[in-house]
Amino acid sequence: xxxxxxRLGIPLCLIALVALIATARLxxxxxxxxxxxxxxxEWTVTEVPVSEEERSMxxxxxxxxxxxxxxxxxxxxxxxxATSSFDAFLPPLLFRFYEVTGEKALTLEGGGKALGQVNRxxxxxxxxxxIAWVQRPDTSTSLLGIPxxxxxxxxxRFLLGSEAxxxxxxxxxxxxxxxxxxxxxxxxxxxxxxxxxxxAVRKALADGKPLxxxxxxxxxxxxxxxxxxxxxxxxxxxxxxxxxxxxLKTGNNWEFDATTEGGRVPEQVIVRGPEVVGGxxxxxxxxxxxxxxxxxxxxQHDGKxxxxxxxxDATSTRIVLSPPMALVALPVTEGGEVHWxxxxxxKGQKLPTIGYSRVSARENIVAGAGRFxxxxxxxxxxxxxxxxxxxxxxxxxxxxxxxxxxxYADGGKPAVAELKRFTVK
Amino acid sequence: MFGVTTRMVPGSGLARHxxxxxxxxxxxxxxxxxxxxxxxxxxxxEGAPLGYQAFLPLGAIALAWHRRFDLKTISAELSTLxxxxxxxxxxxxxxxxxxxxxxxxxxxxxxxxxLGLFGFLxxxxxxxxxxxxxxxxxxxxxxxxxLALMLIPPPMAGITGRFGIEFQxxxxxxxGYVLRALKKDAHIQGSTLTVGGQTPIDIPAxxxxxxILLATLAFSVLVVxxxxxxxxAALLVFFTAIALSLVVNxxxxxxxxxxxxxxxxxxxxxxxxxxxMLWGCGLLLAQRSAATPKETLAR
Numbered sequence: 240x241x242x243x244x245x246r247l248g249i250p251l252c253l254i255a256l257v258a259l260i261a262t263a264r265l266x267x268x269x270x271x272x273x274x275x276x277x278x279x280x281e282w283t284v285t286e287v288p289v290s291e292e293e294r295s296m297x298x299x300x301x302x303x304x305x306x307x308x309x310x311x312x313x314x315x316x317x318x319x320x321a322t323s324s325f326d327a328f329l330p331p332l333l334f335r336f337y338e339v340t341g342e343k344a345l346t347l348e349g350g351g352k353a354l355g356q357v358n359r360x361x362x363x364x365x366x367x368x369x370i371a372w373v374q375r376p377d378t379s380t381s382l383l384g385i386p387x388x389x390x391x392x393x394x395x396r397f398l399l400g401s402e403a404x405x406x407x408x409x410x411x412x413x414x415x416x417x418x419x420x421x422x423x424x425x426x427x428x429x430x431x432x433x434x435x436x437x438x439a440v441r442k443a444l445a446d447g448k449p450l451x452x453x454x455x456x457x458x459x460x461x462x463x464x465x466x467x468x469x470x471x472x473x474x475x476x477x478x479x480x481x482x483x484x485x486x487l488k489t490g491n492n493w494e495f496d497a498t499t500e501g502g503r504v505p506e507q508v509i510v511r512g513p514e515v516v517g518g519x520x521x522x523x524x525x526x527x528x529x530x531x532x533x534x535x536x537x538x539q540h541d542g543k544x545x546x547x548x549x550x551x552d553a554t555s556t557r558i559v560l561s562p563p564m565a566l567v568a569l570p571v572t573e574g575g576e577v578h579w580x581x582x583x584x585x586k587g588q589k590l591p592t593i594g595y596s597r598v599s600a601r602e603n604i605v606a607g608a609g610r611f612x613x614x615x616x617x618x619x620x621x622x623x624x625x626x627x628x629x630x631x632x633x634x635x636x637x638x639x640x641x642x643x644x645x646x647y648a649d650g651g652k653p654a655v656a657e658l659k660r661f662t663v664k
Numbered sequence: 665m666f667g668v669t670t671r672m673v674p675g676s677g678l679a680r681h682x683x684x685x686x687x688x689x690x691x692x693x694x695x696x697x698x699x700x701x702x703x704x705x706x707x708x709x710e711g712a713p714l715g716y717q718a719f720l721p722l723g724a725i726a727l728a729w730h731r732r733f734d735l736k737t738i739s740a741e742l743s744t745l746x747x748x749x750x751x752x753x754x755x756x757x758x759x760x761x762x763x764x765x766x767x768x769x770x771x772x773x774x775x776x777x778x779l780g781l782f783g784f785l786x787x788x789x790x791x792x793x794x795x796x797x798x799x800x801x802x803x804x805x806x807x808x809x810x811l812a813l814m815l816i817p818p819p820m821a822g823i824t825g826r827f828g829i830e831f832q833x834x835x836x837x838x839x840g841y842v843l844r845a846l847k848k849d850a851h852i853q854g855s856t857l858t859v860g861g862q863t864p865i866d867i868p869a870x871x872x873x874x875x876i877l878l879a880t881l882a883f884s885v886l887v888v889x890x891x892x893x894x895x896x897a898a899l900l901v902f903f904t905a906i907a908l909s910l911v912v913n914x915x916x917x918x919x920x921x922x923x924x925x926x927x928x929x930x931x932x933x934x935x936x937x938x939x940x941m942l943w944g945c946g947l948l949l950a951q952r953s954a955a956t957p958k959e960t961l962a963r
Contacts, residue, residue: 243758255690261772298775
């Protein structure tokens with residue numbers, strides 16, 4: 240009898256001991272939710288509350304909801320969730336009304352792995368791209384436990400739990416998701432934004448340590464789905480130089496049909512000739528409305544970048560950028576970004592300003608003058624201050640042609656000008 | 665149960681008691697503590713509809729205690745038929761208990777309450793089998809079956825998701841109809857109720873009635889097993905439980921609508937009230953028809 244009791248009692252005592260140690264360790268290490276700084280790379284972080292319903296659906300783990308905003312005011316929503324409950328690996332509440340239409344493993348900086356996912360809203364064409372990975376304090380990543388489609392892996396969770404309990408490895412689940420904007424039909428920019436944000440978040444959490452790659456057994460998930468193209472890497476160098484992107488020979492001109500809040504207005508852009516701005520030589524462009532000078536912009540190309548030197552209306556105010564701000568770095572790459580920090584000189588006053596410009600997409604533009612393959616260049620200048628002032632602009636530039644479409648603010652209202660005719664020497 | 669077996673081995677009772685308590689009881693209690701930690705969000709989380717599950721082991725223990733005389737009889741018969749205390753009819757394998765413990769450990773590491781609960785059930789069954797054999801295990805089918813039936817949680821995503829929302833909406837609609845029947849001007853929009861043009865009141869998920877319904881259904885199973893009720897009487901208890909939980913939740917929502925203070929209306933007192941009524945109902949039914957063991961659900 241005693242032998243039988245010992246045969247049962249000893250394993251039970253051992254299991255109970257291990258279970259207690261695991262419970263105690265998971266209670267501390269399993270609730271790791273690292274804080275994020277308010278600015279990470281080009282992204283501004285704003286903490287946002289998470290609803291009680293979502294918290295409860297995830298099994299009430301510790302979690303942080305946040306929003307990342309880039310200089311172009313594009314938003315990415317995020318969650319950092321402690322891996323303390325099995326349901327913590329469920330997607331956020333929003334995804335209840337979505338179906339997974341694409342899945343792919345994405346590679347992060349340093350070789351880290353993340354699950355890329357496209358979710359389509361049921362009964363509509365609205366898509367939300369998402370990236371998710373398990374992050375450890377040593378900066379390594381894992382896909383363990385992350386659900387593929389609607390399937391959650393108990394084995395993955397078991398391995399993660401064992402790591403936390405016995406290998407001193409804490410982990411948290413990070414999810415970032417963004418709406419695929421209608422102006423981004425291939426989802427390429429959404430994907431680039433997600434990867435940029437993911438790498439920024441990882442660097443922020445690495446606290447100066449070099450980024451490690453993926454570690455541990457990989458979770459099995461099915462790559463594919465009808466929307467997998469939304470997760471494919473489409474960044475390709477175009478091999479164009481700035482002179483071809485915006486031909487700046489004197490006399491070149493472009494005629495536009497501008498649509499503003501006041502109606503349709505004919506616009507003409509003429510390359511006037513060389514001009515020195517703040518000691519830097521550039522090429523001035525006159526923008527005429529109804530035959531009268533309306534605005535002036537000064538550009539420069541030096542083989543490394545297409546730069547903006549100055550802009551402003553013709554009659555009174557000219558705004559000078561010191562140093563000149565690069566709009567497009569060469570060679571042109573879809574997704575290529577330029578960050579600028581300098582001063583905006585307005586009526587002799589120096590205003591500290593930051594600039595951001597990005598080749599967001601290569602698009603086929605149909606305008607009055609024909610059909611063009613053009614790069615959409617999104618730019619924004621932001622004057623620092625208690626209430627930052629933004630100067631956004633969108634330029635569609637076709638190599639060898641120049642402007643084929645322009646988007647800008649006209650008295651604070653959005654306006655779009657489309658190419659009707661052009662003369663380029 | 666222990667007392668009966670102890671008498672079978674004269675002179676070793678106290679030592680055996682202490683050994684069982686130390687080697688089996690203590691680790692089982694520790695594992696139960698780990699299980700409670702694993703399930704604390706499911707059981708004690710805000711608005712958790714499965715909080716009643718935390719009390720199920722107590723119900724099973726009470727049921728086993730209630731059946732102690734049956735177990736004594738089985739044990740006495742076994743010791744007469746098989747005098748060797750180590751006979752296979754009086755002792756079983758330890759594998760099931762160890763496997764159950766390991767499964768519970770896996771559930772803890774995977775943060776997966778259903779796996780942990782299943783492991784704990786196997787552990788309980790395995791301990792009974794290892795220490796007292798298959799016949800005593802059969803005698804405990806009622807309490808263990810009660811645990812098995814009630815302890816494994818339904819999918820939480822369904823409970824807190826579509827199913828919960830459905831209950832919340834129906835609870836709101838039901839209250840609205842009752843108010844209209846009482847000649848009150850009630851307007852229903854989703855889970856929002858507007859009475860007499862006053863500020864709209866959102867009926868929260870915790871007032872869906874699901875929590876009360878699940879708890880009272882579990883208690884009604886205990887009542888049926890305790891009193892060994894016949895199928896007809898058992899069905900009557902189940903229907904009474906459903907009807908009482910719906911009516912009591914309606915009263916709760918009506919109080920909420922009239923006071924607008926959900927913090928004063930936790931579901932626990934209402935659930936206890938229904939359980940007391942169900943217990944009385946079970947007593948009455950048991951007195952009216954004394955069931956034979958063959959005809960009861962418990963067997």
